[in-house]
Amino acid sequence: MKAEAWIFASCTIFFLLVTPAYWLVTDASSHTGGGDWTGTSALTMTALLTLMVTIFLGFHAKKMDPRPEDRATAEIADGAGELGFFPPYSWWPLWCAMGLSAVVFAVAMSAWWMVIIAGALGAVALAGWIYEYYRGEYAH
Structure with missing residues (x-):
């Protein structure tokens, strides 16, 4: 889960950097003053959502045993076995x-x-x- 936590952490950093830049770019291009509130609030909420997922995965990564994907010394056979229940097609x-x-x-x-x-x-x-x-x- 550490890899997934790092992916979401990088997304959080990206959105935290892009949000003020978006506000400034839309502020400069708007004639009424003030940036685009809709896009800025959407980017802010997206940053908070990815931060929430990052924190969740970070806490659970510490509590879990490392999966074969998380270990550098793992063999292919370590990941063998049942992966879960996947339902067939349904109408x-x-x-x-x-x-x-x-x-x-x-x-x-x-x-x-x-x-x-x-x-x-x-x-x-x-x-x-x-x-x-x-x-x-x-x-x-």
Whole structure:
């Protein structure tokens, strides 16, 4: 995890350097005075987000045993074994996305009757996605 922490630390440093530069460049190019508040606040939040991930990974890197990727003396065989569970293809995310898009469209059009129908169908799709591995071929 140390490598990942260093990657995010370098991103944090980059965003901390770019944010004031962006403010100054947009300040010089704007005729109204003041820089671009939207871009500057987005860059500030991005810097804070990468700082948060850096701190998280840094704390956990100290507590964990080094992975084979983190050791210079590791062999290829040290990384062998099961890496985790990777689910097969599923149609449920498509139906969830369609249900959510129908709800958002219905709210935008103020069609509250459609919000109820799309919300119910979206809830069924979400339940199907959640409970997908409790039945059928991939049941646990």
